Amino acid sequence: MAMAIAFSAYGGPDVLHPIDIDPPLAEAGQVRVRVKAAGVNPVDVKLRRGDFAATMPIKFPCRLGNEYAGIIDQVGDGVAGFVTGDEVLGSATGQAYAEYVLVNAADVVRKPADMPWTVAGGLPAVGQTAYTALRQIAVQPGDTVLIHAAAGGVGTMAVQLARLWGATVIGTASEHNHDYLRSLGAIPVAYGDGLVASQSPTRPRDRNGASA
Ligand SMILES: NC(=O)c1ccc[n+]([C@@H]2O[C@H](COP(=O)([O-])OP(=O)(O)OC[C@H]3O[C@@H](n4cnc5c(N)ncnc54)[C@H](OP(=O)(O)O)[C@@H]3O)[C@@H](O)[C@H]2O)c1
Numbered sequence: 001m002a003m004a005i006a007f008s009a010y011g012g013p014d015v016l017h018p019i020d021i022d023p024p025l026a027e028a029g030q031v032r033v034r035v036k037a038a039g040v041n042p043v044d045v046k047l048r049r050g051d052f053a054a055t056m057p058i059k060f061p062c063r064l065g066n067e068y069a070g071i072i073d074q075v076g077d078g079v080a081g082f083v084t085g086d087e088v089l090g091s092a093t094g095q096a097y098a099e100y101v102l103v104n105a106a107d108v109v110r111k112p113a114d115m116p117w118t119v120a121g122g123l124p125a126v127g128q129t130a131y132t133a134l135r136q137i138a139v140q141p142g143d144t145v146l147i148h149a150a151a152g153g154v155g156t157m158a159v160q161l162a163r164l165w166g167a168t169v170i171g172t173a174s175e176h177n178h179d180y181l182r183s184l185g186a187i188p189v190a191y192g193d194g195l196v197a198s199q200s201p202t203r204p205r206d207r208n209g210a211s212a
Pocket of ligand 1: 125148149153191
């Protein structure tokens with residue numbers, strides 16, 4: 001058997017408990033990853049607390065976890081580019097709090113060798129969210145981007161990507177996070193009245209990249 005973490009009633013972290021599951025087996029195009037670290041995201045907390053109980057009924061015991069980092073220990077037929085022992089990270093909807101995840105090889109990314117497991121396990125969701133949002137507004141060198149909650153998980157990734165892509169970044173955060181934002185290359189500002197009027201956020205562009 002393999003171990004997974006689930007909850008069988010809504011509540012705080014204390015409702016989480018281990019369950020036994022059949023060890024998943026990699027099918028064609030899939031890899032099985034032995035999980036070293038799994039990220040905890042706001043959506044996990046909201047689901048476990050029952051915030052979605054009215055709109056998204058679930059069956060107990062319900063498993064959790066959408067992102068992982070770990071070591072490939074089984075490779076399905078037809079998978080090229082990965083072998084057992086490779087250190088990887090990625091998304092694994094609703095199954096990452098577990099000993100193993102089963103994922104499509106096409107959705108797996110190599111973990112940089114010097115990246116700690118705990119960082120790698122918390123990277124996929126915030127990274128993907130920040131990347132998608134910044135791509136949506138087509139951030140380009142010379143843009144000025146306003147990022148709210150810039151010191152949070154998603155914000156931290158968004159600040160770094162926008163800086164990497166050549167933008168000036170203004171980030172909202174509590175005062176105690178301002179030095180942190182400066183260390184990422186952002187200009188920190190506090191939340192509060194008058195914020196919108198005092199800043200010039202990047203606006204969505206049309207398909208030709210012009211300002212819209
Ligand atoms: N984590 C993910 O993968 C993911 C994916 C998709 C969507 N989301 C959503 O994105 C949001 C942020 O997620 P996260 O993971 O980055 O959360 P997080 O790490 O907990 O960060 C939340 C941030 O919100 C800021 N904040 C607190 N009060 C605020 C206010 N009144 N106005 C503006 N910002 C305020 C805090 O900044 P200070 O501490 O500086 O005050 C904190 O840094 C959540 O709504 C989450 O559901 C997250």
